Amino acid sequence: MDVVAKVKEIIVEELGVDENEVTMEASFIEDLGADSLDTVELIMKFEEEFDIDIDDEEAEKLTTVGKAIEYLKTKLAE
Amino acid sequence: MKDLQNKQVIITGAARGIGLAIAGKFGLAGAAVHIIDLQEDAVKNAELQLQSQGYKVKGHIADVTNSDQIETIFKNIAEEYQNIDILINNAGITRDGLVMKMKESDWDAVINVNLKGTFICTQKVCRYMLRQKQGVIINIASVIGIMGNAGQSNYAASKGGIIAFTKSVAKEFASRNIRVNAVAPGFIETEMTRILPQEIIEKYAQAIPLKRMGSAQDVADACLFLASDYSAYITGQTIHVDGGLIM
Numbered sequence: 001m002d003v004v005a006k007v008k009e010i011i012v013e014e015l016g017v018d019e020n021e022v023t024m025e026a027s028f029i030e031d032l033g034a035d036s037l038d039t040v041e042l043i044m045k046f047e048e049e050f051d052i053d054i055d056d057e058e059a060e061k062l063t064t065v066g067k068a069i070e071y072l073k074t075k076l077a078e
Numbered sequence: 079m080k081d082l083q084n085k086q087v088i089i090t091g092a093a094r095g096i097g098l099a100i101a102g103k104f105g106l107a108g109a110a111v112h113i114i115d116l117q118e119d120a121v122k123n124a125e126l127q128l129q130s131q132g133y134k135v136k137g138h139i140a141d142v143t144n145s146d147q148i149e150t151i152f153k154n155i156a157e158e159y160q161n162i163d164i165l166i167n168n169a170g171i172t173r174d175g176l177v178m179k180m181k182e183s184d185w186d187a188v189i190n191v192n193l194k195g196t197f198i199c200t201q202k203v204c205r206y207m208l209r210q211k212q213g214v215i216i217n218i219a220s221v222i223g224i225m226g227n228a229g230q231s232n233y234a235a236s237k238g239g240i241i242a243f244t245k246s247v248a249k250e251f252a253s254r255n256i257r258v259n260a261v262a263p264g265f266i267e268t269e270m271t272r273i274l275p276q277e278i279i280e281k282y283a284q285a286i287p288l289k290r291m292g293s294a295q296d297v298a299d300a301c302l303f304l305a306s307d308y309s310a311y312i313t314g315q316t317i318h319v320d321g322g323l324i325m
Contacts, residue, residue, distance in 0.1 A: 037250065041208055 003050075003076065007069050010045050014038065024066035032065075042068075050076060081306045082109035086159050088152070089113055090142050090199055091169030093120035095268045096218065098127075099294030100166060100301050105133025107302060109164070112155055113137045114148075142169045142195030148202050162206045164305045167196040168218040170236075174229045185232045192236035193243070200247055204256070213256040214305050217244050218297070221264045221320045237262075241316050248314030257313040261300045264320025266292045287322030 008022045017032050028034040028042065043059045046052070046068070052075055054062075062068040087104050091097040093115035101111045105128050113128075115121045118139050125137035138155075140147040156162055170192045173184035196217055207213025222230055223237025241260050248258040265271065265282050271291070283290055300319045303309055318324055 035253070037208075037254065044205060044208070 003073050004069055006049065007046070007065070007072060010049060011042065011065065014042050014045055022065055024064070024069070026065045027063055028065070029063070046072060052076070081308075082107040082164075082302075085109045085163040085305075086155065086161055087111050087164040087166065087305070088155065088162060088199075088203070089166040089168055090195065091115055092166075093117065093124040093137075096263065096266060096294045096297050097166075097168040098124055100168060100298040101135065102128060102131070102133070103295070103298035103302050104164075104305070105131065105135060107306075110134040110159065111136070112151075114140050114142070114151065114169070116141055142167075142199055143190045145198045145202065148198055152202050152206065156206045161210055162203055162213070163210075164214045164216070165199060165203045166216045166218070166301060166305075167199050167240075169195050170218065172230065172233050174233070176229055177231050180232065188232040189236050189239075192233070193239045196240055196243060200243075200258075204251065207251070207256045208254055211255055213251075215247065215256065215258040216301050216304050217241075217258070217260040219244070219260040219262040219316060221262050221318060221324055224262060224316075224318075225324055244316065245314045252313055257304075257309070259304045259309070259312060259314065260316040261297060261304065262316050262318045262320065263297045264292055264318065264323040266294060266297060266319075268294060285323070286320070287325075290321060292319055292321055 008019065011022050012019050015032050015034055015038060021032060026032055028039055043054055047054055050072060058071065062071055082104060087109045089097055089101050089111065092101045092113040101113055101124065105111050111133060113121060113124055113135060121137035121139055125135050128135040138151045140151050142148060152162065171188060173188050175184060200215055217240050219240045220237040222234045223241055226234045244258055244260040251258060265286065279291060297319050300317050304317065
Protein backbone atom coordinates (compact mmCIF):
# COMPACT_ATOMS: atom_id res chain seq x y z
CA MET A 1 0.00 0.00 0.00
CA ASP A 2 1.27 3.45 -0.87
CA VAL A 3 0.88 5.25 2.44
CA VAL A 4 1.74 8.68 1.07
CA ALA A 5 -0.83 8.53 -1.71
CA LYS A 6 -3.50 7.13 0.60
CA VAL A 7 -2.91 9.78 3.27
CA LYS A 8 -3.04 12.55 0.70
CA GLU A 9 -6.23 11.14 -0.74
CA ILE A 10 -7.86 11.08 2.71
CA ILE A 11 -6.79 14.66 3.42
CA VAL A 12 -8.11 15.90 0.08
CA GLU A 13 -11.42 14.21 0.71
CA GLU A 14 -11.84 15.12 4.38
CA LEU A 15 -10.70 18.73 4.18
CA GLY A 16 -11.92 19.47 0.69
CA VAL A 17 -8.59 20.93 -0.38
CA ASP A 18 -6.72 20.79 -3.67
CA GLU A 19 -4.16 18.01 -4.03
CA ASN A 20 -1.42 20.58 -4.80
CA GLU A 21 -1.92 22.15 -1.39
CA VAL A 22 -1.19 18.90 0.40
CA THR A 23 2.57 19.29 0.70
CA MET A 24 4.67 17.58 3.37
CA GLU A 25 5.13 20.86 5.24
CA ALA A 26 1.47 21.84 5.14
CA SER A 27 -0.09 22.30 8.57
CA PHE A 28 -3.63 20.92 8.83
CA ILE A 29 -4.91 23.91 10.75
CA GLU A 30 -2.81 26.80 9.44
CA ASP A 31 -2.41 25.85 5.79
CA LEU A 32 -5.27 23.49 5.01
CA GLY A 33 -7.98 25.32 6.94
CA ALA A 34 -8.90 22.48 9.29
CA ASP A 35 -10.71 23.28 12.54
CA SER A 36 -10.11 21.24 15.69
CA LEU A 37 -13.00 18.88 14.92
CA ASP A 38 -11.57 18.30 11.43
CA THR A 39 -8.31 17.12 12.97
CA VAL A 40 -10.19 14.65 15.19
CA GLU A 41 -12.07 13.38 12.16
CA LEU A 42 -8.85 13.03 10.17
CA ILE A 43 -7.32 10.87 12.90
CA MET A 44 -10.51 8.77 12.99
CA LYS A 45 -10.26 8.31 9.25
CA PHE A 46 -6.59 7.27 9.45
CA GLU A 47 -7.52 4.74 12.14
CA GLU A 48 -10.23 3.26 9.96
CA GLU A 49 -8.34 3.21 6.69
CA PHE A 50 -5.16 1.74 8.14
CA ASP A 51 -6.89 -0.36 10.80
CA ILE A 52 -4.79 1.00 13.66
CA ASP A 53 -5.34 2.80 16.97
CA ILE A 54 -3.76 6.20 17.41
CA ASP A 55 -3.79 7.37 21.00
CA ASP A 56 -4.73 10.94 21.81
CA GLU A 57 -1.26 11.97 22.91
CA GLU A 58 0.27 10.83 19.63
CA ALA A 59 -2.58 12.31 17.63
CA GLU A 60 -1.91 15.78 19.01
CA LYS A 61 1.60 15.74 17.58
CA LEU A 62 0.44 15.03 14.04
CA THR A 63 0.04 18.65 13.03
CA THR A 64 1.38 18.51 9.48
CA VAL A 65 0.95 16.21 6.50
CA GLY A 66 4.59 15.10 6.78
CA LYS A 67 4.32 14.27 10.47
CA ALA A 68 1.19 12.22 9.87
CA ILE A 69 2.79 10.28 7.01
CA GLU A 70 5.95 9.65 8.99
CA TYR A 71 3.97 8.43 12.00
CA LEU A 72 1.73 6.17 9.94
CA LYS A 73 4.68 4.65 8.10
CA THR A 74 6.41 3.80 11.39
CA LYS A 75 3.18 2.52 12.92
CA LEU A 76 2.40 0.30 9.94
CA ALA A 77 5.92 -1.10 9.90
CA GLU A 78 5.54 -2.33 13.50
CA MET B 79 -46.41 10.47 10.19
CA LYS B 80 -43.97 8.05 8.62
CA ASP B 81 -41.11 10.48 8.55
CA LEU B 82 -38.48 8.32 10.16
CA GLN B 83 -38.61 5.37 7.77
CA ASN B 84 -35.27 3.52 7.75
CA LYS B 85 -33.81 5.71 10.49
CA GLN B 86 -31.89 3.94 13.23
CA VAL B 87 -32.74 5.36 16.64
CA ILE B 88 -31.14 4.41 19.94
CA ILE B 89 -33.08 5.15 23.13
CA THR B 90 -31.52 4.58 26.54
CA GLY B 91 -33.63 3.62 29.54
CA ALA B 92 -36.38 2.64 27.16
CA ALA B 93 -37.73 -0.50 28.79
CA ARG B 94 -40.27 1.46 30.85
CA GLY B 95 -41.97 4.79 31.38
CA ILE B 96 -41.18 7.78 29.20
CA GLY B 97 -38.45 5.89 27.31
CA LEU B 98 -40.86 3.13 26.34
CA ALA B 99 -43.42 5.69 25.16
CA ILE B 100 -40.73 7.36 23.03
CA ALA B 101 -39.75 3.96 21.59
CA GLY B 102 -43.39 3.27 20.64
CA LYS B 103 -43.80 6.68 19.05
CA PHE B 104 -40.66 6.26 16.94
CA GLY B 105 -41.68 2.73 16.01
CA LEU B 106 -45.00 4.09 14.77
CA ALA B 107 -43.12 6.71 12.74
CA GLY B 108 -41.32 3.90 10.92
CA ALA B 109 -37.92 4.08 12.62
CA ALA B 110 -35.88 1.03 13.59
CA VAL B 111 -35.74 1.36 17.36
CA HIS B 112 -32.88 0.15 19.55
CA ILE B 113 -33.80 -0.05 23.19
CA ILE B 114 -31.04 0.02 25.77
CA ASP B 115 -31.80 -0.79 29.38
CA LEU B 116 -30.32 -2.53 32.38
CA GLN B 117 -32.57 -5.47 33.10
CA GLU B 118 -32.88 -8.34 30.71
CA ASP B 119 -36.51 -9.15 31.58
CA ALA B 120 -37.64 -5.56 31.19
CA VAL B 121 -35.83 -5.19 27.86
CA LYS B 122 -37.32 -8.45 26.58
CA ASN B 123 -40.84 -7.39 27.63
CA ALA B 124 -40.52 -3.99 25.99
CA GLU B 125 -39.14 -5.57 22.83
CA LEU B 126 -42.01 -8.08 22.60
CA GLN B 127 -44.62 -5.46 23.40
CA LEU B 128 -43.42 -3.16 20.63
CA GLN B 129 -42.83 -5.94 18.12
CA SER B 130 -46.41 -7.15 18.65
CA GLN B 131 -47.53 -3.73 17.41
CA GLY B 132 -45.57 -4.31 14.23
CA TYR B 133 -42.65 -2.02 15.02
CA LYS B 134 -39.01 -2.65 14.19
CA VAL B 135 -37.43 -3.02 17.61
CA LYS B 136 -34.29 -4.51 19.02
CA GLY B 137 -33.39 -4.71 22.69
CA HIS B 138 -29.87 -4.35 24.06
CA ILE B 139 -28.79 -4.84 27.66
CA ALA B 140 -26.26 -2.31 28.92
CA ASP B 141 -25.46 0.15 31.65
CA VAL B 142 -25.08 3.70 30.30
CA THR B 143 -22.31 4.35 32.81
CA ASN B 144 -20.24 1.55 31.29
CA SER B 145 -18.44 3.05 28.31
CA ASP B 146 -17.12 -0.30 27.08
CA GLN B 147 -20.59 -1.82 26.94
CA ILE B 148 -22.01 1.23 25.17
CA GLU B 149 -19.14 1.36 22.68
CA THR B 150 -19.63 -2.29 21.77
CA ILE B 151 -23.37 -1.97 21.29
CA PHE B 152 -23.07 1.16 19.14
CA LYS B 153 -20.35 -0.48 17.06
CA ASN B 154 -22.52 -3.54 16.48
CA ILE B 155 -25.53 -1.44 15.50
CA ALA B 156 -23.45 0.69 13.12
CA GLU B 157 -21.93 -2.39 11.51
CA GLU B 158 -25.19 -4.24 11.14
CA TYR B 159 -27.37 -1.33 10.00
CA GLN B 160 -24.72 0.97 8.42
CA ASN B 161 -25.78 4.04 10.38
CA ILE B 162 -27.01 5.55 13.62
CA ASP B 163 -29.28 8.50 12.94
CA ILE B 164 -30.77 9.43 16.28
CA LEU B 165 -29.70 9.03 19.91
CA ILE B 166 -32.10 9.76 22.76
CA ASN B 167 -30.42 9.95 26.15
CA ASN B 168 -33.33 9.11 28.40
CA ALA B 169 -31.90 6.81 31.08
CA GLY B 170 -32.29 8.43 34.46
CA ILE B 171 -32.77 7.67 38.12
CA THR B 172 -33.74 9.50 41.31
CA ARG B 173 -32.34 9.14 44.83
CA ASP B 174 -34.20 11.89 46.64
CA GLY B 175 -33.21 13.38 49.96
CA LEU B 176 -32.52 16.69 51.64
CA VAL B 177 -29.00 17.98 51.14
CA MET B 178 -28.36 17.77 54.91
CA LYS B 179 -29.07 14.07 54.86
CA MET B 180 -28.00 13.06 51.37
CA LYS B 181 -25.51 10.23 51.17
CA GLU B 182 -22.59 10.78 48.86
CA SER B 183 -23.44 7.49 47.21
CA ASP B 184 -26.90 8.83 46.31
CA TRP B 185 -25.37 11.99 44.88
CA ASP B 186 -22.87 9.97 42.84
CA ALA B 187 -25.40 7.45 41.57
CA VAL B 188 -27.72 10.12 40.15
CA ILE B 189 -24.91 12.18 38.61
CA ASN B 190 -23.36 9.06 37.12
CA VAL B 191 -26.43 7.64 35.43
CA ASN B 192 -28.12 10.88 34.41
CA LEU B 193 -25.20 13.12 33.50
CA LYS B 194 -22.19 10.91 32.89
CA GLY B 195 -24.35 8.34 31.09
CA THR B 196 -25.52 11.09 28.74
CA PHE B 197 -21.91 12.12 28.14
CA ILE B 198 -20.75 8.56 27.47
CA CYS B 199 -23.51 7.74 24.99
CA THR B 200 -23.03 11.07 23.22
CA GLN B 201 -19.28 10.59 22.96
CA LYS B 202 -19.63 7.05 21.66
CA VAL B 203 -22.27 7.89 19.06
CA CYS B 204 -20.68 11.02 17.60
CA ARG B 205 -18.04 9.01 15.71
CA TYR B 206 -20.81 7.53 13.56
CA MET B 207 -22.76 10.74 13.17
CA LEU B 208 -19.61 12.64 12.16
CA ARG B 209 -18.91 10.06 9.51
CA GLN B 210 -22.43 10.41 8.13
CA LYS B 211 -22.28 14.19 8.43
CA GLN B 212 -25.74 14.15 9.96
CA GLY B 213 -27.42 13.12 13.16
CA VAL B 214 -29.75 14.07 15.96
CA ILE B 215 -29.16 13.82 19.68
CA ILE B 216 -31.97 14.44 22.13
CA ASN B 217 -31.29 14.61 25.85
CA ILE B 218 -34.10 14.19 28.33
CA ALA B 219 -33.69 16.86 31.00
CA SER B 220 -36.41 18.00 33.43
CA VAL B 221 -38.07 21.19 34.60
CA ILE B 222 -36.44 20.35 37.93
CA GLY B 223 -33.11 21.06 36.24
CA ILE B 224 -34.31 24.62 35.60
CA MET B 225 -36.35 25.50 38.69
CA GLY B 226 -34.80 23.19 41.30
CA ASN B 227 -36.72 21.15 43.82
CA ALA B 228 -36.30 20.63 47.55
CA GLY B 229 -35.19 17.07 48.17
CA GLN B 230 -33.87 16.61 44.65
CA SER B 231 -30.61 18.55 44.61
CA ASN B 232 -28.74 15.66 42.98
CA TYR B 233 -31.40 15.13 40.33
CA ALA B 234 -31.72 18.88 39.68
CA ALA B 235 -27.95 19.22 39.31
CA SER B 236 -27.81 16.31 36.88
CA LYS B 237 -30.67 17.67 34.77
CA GLY B 238 -29.37 21.24 34.81
CA GLY B 239 -26.03 19.77 33.80
CA ILE B 240 -27.67 17.98 30.89
CA ILE B 241 -29.08 21.28 29.60
CA ALA B 242 -25.65 22.97 29.71
CA PHE B 243 -24.05 19.87 28.16
CA THR B 244 -26.64 19.97 25.38
CA LYS B 245 -25.72 23.55 24.47
CA SER B 246 -21.99 22.83 24.44
CA VAL B 247 -22.28 19.72 22.29
CA ALA B 248 -24.68 21.52 19.94
CA LYS B 249 -21.97 24.14 19.39
CA GLU B 250 -19.25 21.54 18.84
CA PHE B 251 -21.20 19.62 16.22
CA ALA B 252 -23.30 22.28 14.52
CA SER B 253 -20.87 22.57 11.62
CA ARG B 254 -21.33 18.86 10.93
CA ASN B 255 -25.10 18.96 10.69
CA ILE B 256 -25.57 17.17 13.98
CA ARG B 257 -28.36 18.77 15.99
CA VAL B 258 -28.43 18.44 19.76
CA ASN B 259 -31.45 19.47 21.81
CA ALA B 260 -33.00 18.75 25.18
CA VAL B 261 -36.55 18.07 26.27
CA ALA B 262 -37.54 19.14 29.77
CA PRO B 263 -40.65 17.31 30.95
CA GLY B 264 -42.70 18.76 33.81
CA PHE B 265 -45.05 16.64 35.94
CA ILE B 266 -45.58 13.54 33.86
CA GLU B 267 -47.86 10.61 34.76
CA THR B 268 -45.61 7.58 35.08
CA GLU B 269 -45.35 4.55 37.32
CA MET B 270 -43.49 6.82 39.73
CA THR B 271 -46.26 9.40 40.06
CA ARG B 272 -49.16 6.93 39.83
CA ILE B 273 -48.59 5.87 43.43
CA LEU B 274 -49.16 9.42 44.69
CA PRO B 275 -52.50 10.18 46.42
CA GLN B 276 -55.14 11.68 44.12
CA GLU B 277 -55.31 14.93 46.13
CA ILE B 278 -51.59 15.50 45.72
CA ILE B 279 -51.88 14.98 41.98
CA GLU B 280 -54.79 17.42 41.81
CA LYS B 281 -52.82 19.97 43.78
CA TYR B 282 -49.92 19.66 41.34
CA ALA B 283 -52.28 19.91 38.39
CA GLN B 284 -53.81 23.14 39.72
CA ALA B 285 -50.38 24.79 39.60
CA ILE B 286 -50.03 23.94 35.89
CA PRO B 287 -51.52 26.47 33.43
CA LEU B 288 -52.88 23.66 31.20
CA LYS B 289 -54.46 22.12 34.35
CA ARG B 290 -53.33 18.57 33.88
CA MET B 291 -50.35 16.31 34.37
CA GLY B 292 -48.46 15.53 31.20
CA SER B 293 -48.35 12.10 29.63
CA ALA B 294 -45.35 10.16 28.42
CA GLN B 295 -46.88 10.59 24.96
CA ASP B 296 -46.57 14.37 25.29
CA VAL B 297 -42.84 13.96 25.87
CA ALA B 298 -42.51 11.45 23.02
CA ASP B 299 -44.23 13.91 20.65
CA ALA B 300 -41.62 16.58 21.41
CA CYS B 301 -38.86 14.03 20.77
CA LEU B 302 -40.40 13.07 17.46
CA PHE B 303 -40.49 16.72 16.43
CA LEU B 304 -36.85 17.24 17.41
CA ALA B 305 -35.78 14.09 15.57
CA SER B 306 -37.58 15.02 12.37
CA ASP B 307 -36.72 17.51 9.66
CA TYR B 308 -39.53 19.72 10.99
CA SER B 309 -36.94 20.96 13.47
CA ALA B 310 -34.09 21.20 10.95
CA TYR B 311 -33.19 24.73 12.08
CA ILE B 312 -33.30 24.04 15.83
CA THR B 313 -30.23 23.12 17.85
CA GLY B 314 -28.94 23.71 21.37
CA GLN B 315 -32.45 24.32 22.70
CA THR B 316 -34.41 22.94 25.62
CA ILE B 317 -38.09 22.41 24.87
CA HIS B 318 -40.30 22.45 27.95
CA VAL B 319 -43.07 19.87 27.92
CA ASP B 320 -44.71 21.02 31.12
CA GLY B 321 -48.15 22.46 30.39
CA GLY B 322 -46.75 25.96 30.84
CA LEU B 323 -45.42 25.36 34.36
CA ILE B 324 -42.31 27.41 33.65
CA MET B 325 -42.40 30.32 31.24
